[in-house]
Amino acid sequence: MSDVKSEAARLREEARKLEEQAKRLEAAEATREDVTATNKALPSANPEAPAQSDDQHTEDVAEMFGRMTKWYDLQNRVFSLWLDCWWRRNLVRSVVPGPTKHVIDMAAGTLDVSLALLRRYPELRVTATDICEPMLRYGMEKKVCPTERARITSMVADARHMPFEDGCADAVTIAFGIRNVRPRMDALREMHRLLVPGGRACILEFAPVSTPVFGPFYHWYLKHIMPRLAKLVSSSDSAFSYFAETIETFPKPADFSEELREAGFSFVQHIPFTLGVANIHIAVRG
Numbered sequence: 001m002s003d004v005k006s007e008a009a010r011l012r013e014e015a016r017k018l019e020e021q022a023k024r025l026e027a028a029e030a031t032r033e034d035v036t037a038t039n040k041a042l043p044s045a046n047p048e049a050p051a052q053s054d055d056q057h058t059e060d061v062a063e064m065f066g067r068m069t070k071w072y073d074l075q076n077r078v079f080s081l082w083l084d085c086w087w088r089r090n091l092v093r094s095v096v097p098g099p100t101k102h103v104i105d106m107a108a109g110t111l112d113v114s115l116a117l118l119r120r121y122p123e124l125r126v127t128a129t130d131i132c133e134p135m136l137r138y139g140m141e142k143k144v145c146p147t148e149r150a151r152i153t154s155m156v157a158d159a160r161h162m163p164f165e166d167g168c169a170d171a172v173t174i175a176f177g178i179r180n181v182r183p184r185m186d187a188l189r190e191m192h193r194l195l196v197p198g199g200r201a202c203i204l205e206f207a208p209v210s211t212p213v214f215g216p217f218y219h220w221y222l223k224h225i226m227p228r229l230a231k232l233v234s235s236s237d238s239a240f241s242y243f244a245e246t247i248e249t250f251p252k253p254a255d256f257s258e259e260l261r262e263a264g265f266s267f268v269q270h271i272p273f274t275l276g277v278a279n280i281h282i283a284v285r286g
């Protein structure tokens with residue numbers, strides 16, 4: 001009888017130990033998942049980063065913008081002091097409609113540029129493309145008027161491999177999107193391929209600012225102040241650290257012009273706005 005009792009006690013002790021071990025394993029697994037999620041939250045802005053493939057980077061960027069969709073327009077306005085609307089308006093003015101009456105807005109996000117194109121050029125059709133479906137859906141559902149629907153199509157598509165035939169557009173626009181694309185050259189070549197001869201790639205993008213006094217102040221603000229302000233507005237500062245890094249690692253306008261020539265464009269020009277904080281690059285297919 002006592003043998004049975006002591007065997008039961010031994011089994012109970014064994015069960016207790018197994019239960020503790022299971023709890024420890026569960027806790028370790030949860031920690032590992034947390035670490036993975038934290039790493040995933042922020043794509044790397046460094047094109048040399050060895051651990052992250054270009055496709056993984058693209059996926060992480062799409063997820064990051066998907067998470068911030070709701071706040072995206074408001075953050076743009078507040079952090080640029082509404083200058084972003086003026087920069088985009090100038091981008092849209094640089095477009096010249098041609099024989100196809102079709103413009104592709106790459107990395108269209110919540111459709112600010114696509115809509116400005118529709119409203120300025122009533123004869124145009126616009127195809128808005130992006131890798132982030134929630135951003136496009138938000139734009140289509142919340143911002144496009146019923147009368148505009150027949151002239152705009154939205155499509156999930158990667159700027160590096162666009163599902164359209166050669167020479168199908170008079171212009172390709174991309175606002176604040178190109179610095180997220182890796183490798184950038186693939187998207188620039190795609191823009192060139194999609195254009196009719198004489199067609200324009202119109203690119204709006206931030207750049208590192210090298211102006212004395214304002215340049216260092218601007219970069220200090222980007223790195224140290226903006227992520228803190230962003231945390232107040234959206235409870236996340238990681239997207240804004242990524243935002244600052246992508247600006248700092250983006251080529252200066254003259255170097256970016258060289259990349260556009262390398263992609264095949266025959267005429268390239270850039271116009272600086274707001275002390276060079278943003279630049280419009282116009283590149284013409286020969």
Ligand SMILES: C[S@@+](CC[C@H](N)C(=O)[O-])C[C@H]1O[C@@H](n2cnc3c(N)ncnc32)[C@H](O)[C@@H]1O
Binds near residue numbers: 061111135177
């Ligand atoms: C800063 S937002 C700009 C959105 C919009 N053009 C604007 O002016 O507000 C950058 C956008 O680029 C998109 N993007 C990033 N990488 C991309 C890629 N490889 N192909 C297409 N879109 C991309 C993101 O999903 C995001 O919507």
